[in-house]
Amino acid sequence: MTDLHFDNRFLAELPADPEDSPRTRQVHGALYSRVQPTAVSAPQLLAWSPEMAAAIGLSEAELESEDFAEVFAGNRIWPGMQPWASNYGGHQFGHWAGQLGDGRAISLGELIGADGRRHELQLKGAGKTPYSRHADGRAVLRSSLREFVCSEAMHHLGVPTTRALSLIGTGDEVVRDMFYDGHPRAEPGAIVCRVAPSFLRFGHFELPAWRNEHELLARLVDFTISRDYPEITDSPDQQRGDWFIEICERTARLIAQWMRVGFVHGVMNTDNLSILGLTIDYGPYGWLEAYDPEWTPNTTDFEGRRYAFGRQPEIGQWNLSALAGALVSLFPDQAPLHQGLKRYAEVFSAEHARLTAARFGWQQLAEDDLPLVREFHALMFDHEVDLTLAFRHLADLDLLAPALDTLAPAFYQPQRVAAEAGRWNQWLSGYARRSLADPRPASARVAAMNAINPLYVPRNYLAQLAIDAAEKGDLSVLREWMDTLRQPYRIQPGREHHAAGRPEWARQRAGCSMLSCSS
Ligand code: AMP
Numbered sequence: 001m002t003d004l005h006f007d008n009r010f011l012a013e014l015p016a017d018p019e020d021s022p023r024t025r026q027v028h029g030a031l032y033s034r035v036q037p038t039a040v041s042a043p044q045l046l047a048w049s050p051e052m053a054a055a056i057g058l059s060e061a062e063l064e065s066e067d068f069a070e071v072f073a074g075n076r077i078w079p080g081m082q083p084w085a086s087n088y089g090g091h092q093f094g095h096w097a098g099q100l101g102d103g104r105a106i107s108l109g110e111l112i113g114a115d116g117r118r119h120e121l122q123l124k125g126a127g128k129t130p131y132s133r134h135a136d137g138r139a140v141l142r143s144s145l146r147e148f149v150c151s152e153a154m155h156h157l158g159v160p161t162t163r164a165l166s167l168i169g170t171g172d173e174v175v176r177d178m179f180y181d182g183h184p185r186a187e188p189g190a191i192v193c194r195v196a197p198s199f200l201r202f203g204h205f206e207l208p209a210w211r212n213e214h215e216l217l218a219r220l221v222d223f224t225i226s227r228d229y230p231e232i233t234d235s236p237d238q239q240r241g242d243w244f245i246e247i248c249e250r251t252a253r254l255i256a257q258w259m260r261v262g263f264v265h266g267v268m269n270t271d272n273l274s275i276l277g278l279t280i281d282y283g284p285y286g287w288l289e290a291y292d293p294e295w296t297p298n299t300t301d302f303e304g305r306r307y308a309f310g311r312q313p314e315i316g317q318w319n320l321s322a323l324a325g326a327l328v329s330l331f332p333d334q335a336p337l338h339q340g341l342k343r344y345a346e347v348f349s350a351e352h353a354r355l356t357a358a359r360f361g362w363q364q365l366a367e368d369d370l371p372l373v374r375e376f377h378a379l380m381f382d383h384e385v386d387l388t389l390a391f392r393h394l395a396d397l398d399l400l401a402p403a404l405d406t407l408a409p410a411f412y413q414p415q416r417v418a419a420e421a422g423r424w425n426q427w428l429s430g431y432a433r434r435s436l437a438d439p440r441p442a443s444a445r446v447a448a449m450n451a452i453n454p455l456y457v458p459r460n461y462l463a464q465l466a467i468d469a470a471e472k473g474d475l476s477v478l479r480e481w482m483d484t485l486r487q488p489y490r491i492q493p494g495r496e497h498h499a500a501g502r503p504e505w506a507r508q509r510a511g512c513s514m515l516s517c518s519s
């Protein structure tokens with residue numbers, strides 16, 4: 001048994017729903033409801049994150065104990081844990097959706113880990129809560145595995161994110177109609193334990209605002225500043241403005257990182273945006289293969305493409321405007337709200353330019369560089385070129401004699417590239433000329449490029465291969481892949497299959513290029 005210390009500040013300092021049954025209901029005047037996880041039949045630890053366990057202060061022996069699997073499947077709790085589901089609303093696909101809340105997420109507690117940081121432990125798929133509405137409170141193995149792997153991979157890539165401690169099979173089946181087309185199927189259930197300093201979303205602030213519960217909103221804002229933004233220490237009447245501006249800046253940096261690594265969140269509703277600027281809620285997310293700003297993996301969004309890759313920066317600002325709207329009643333002077341939204345655009349542009357320059361191996365992005373940058377993206381788009389592999393292999397070019405072959409691993413349609421080799425070669429010589437002007441020695445430039453252009457990202461089809469094996473009881477595929485994703489920037493001999501572009505069979509396969517919210 002462990003001696004983790006839970007302080008559960010969210011519960012200690014904020015108002016609770018007086019009722020503690022899981023009965024579906026509207027919860028007014030409260031930020032959470034106490035709720036117990038629903039037990040499952042046969043918990044089995046499928047995977048865990050050693051880095052996360054160490055940060056919290058759990059040993060490997062503890063992780064592998066039967067007690068751990070029982071607790072992190074929701075069958076028992078440790079002393080100090082006080083499970084709750086939190087209350088939030090949100091804008092979904094641009095429309096106010098009212099109360100949503102943790103319909104299948106149950107937080108077990110907040111603790112200060114061995115690393116000295118605050119960690120909230122939250123089970124996803126642990127049973128019904130007052131916020132489950134018509135749904136079952138459960139999660140399937142495929143979506144849980146996808147969240148587990150991707151959130152850890154994002155961390156290793158250097159992108160702000162919620163984390164994952166464990167993935168546990170429940171031994172129970174969950175029925176899902178994957179594409180909502182009348183083909184329900186029973187699938188294995190699973191529970192991820194997610195970890196973050198806080199799981200507060202924009203929607204936590206929107207709900208009390210929409211209900212005119214201004215005092216509750218003010219309490220939540222001041223609590224968040226004091227617990228999660230301790231660096232904001234100026235006078236109380238300035239704090240809230242500085243806080244909003246900081247959220248805008250963090251969100252801008254986050255989305256600039258998504259654009260760098262080719263991540264498409266898939267459902268950027270305001271209930272899926274973290275108040276800490278973390279990637280949160282891994283649902284029908286995807287990774288760009290061929291570069292295409294209009295691409296989204298989410299079948300629910302195929303029509304409008306609101307949350308497609310290239311729209312993410314603009315949607316980030318839309319969501320911050322919704323948050324600003326929710327905070328208006330707390331700002332007699334609205335200048336900081338406007339300033340925050342302006343900062344978002346400025347910080348995103350600066351960060352995006354900085355990252356773009358670094359990806360090409362340049363120390364700065366000048367106005368004159370834009371045609372080269374644009375033409376590279378146009379070539380990738382026109383000829384179906386893998387974003388990750390194209391940038392990664394740029395570093396391998398011999399700048400004195402750049403050869404198109406160097407980029408070949410990135411080409412999904414080599415004959416299309418060959419047909420316009422002239423256009424490519426022109427770009428390559430322009431790129432080589434520009435890069436030779438960089439004052440750094442070649443080795444330093446290449447090392448810097450390889451530290452920002454990952455070789456291994458959690459590709460959609462690799463997730464599907466890990467899921468197919470795990471559903472048959474073989475966890476070796478998942479574990480080996482997770483191991484590779486720990487060092488996404490370092491060439492790992494023997495792991496070439498984790499770097500390879502999408503094979504042809506995965507082009508149109510469900511789970512690879514097409515995902516839904518059903519999970
Ligand atoms: P999501 O699209 O997963 O971000 O979820 C939107 C809302 O639906 C949130 O309030 C979730 O808690 C809730 N939800 C999604 N799936 C389930 C489920 N299987 N059971 C209960 N609530 C769910």
Ligand code: MG
Binds near residue numbers: 281
């Ligand atoms: Mg969500």
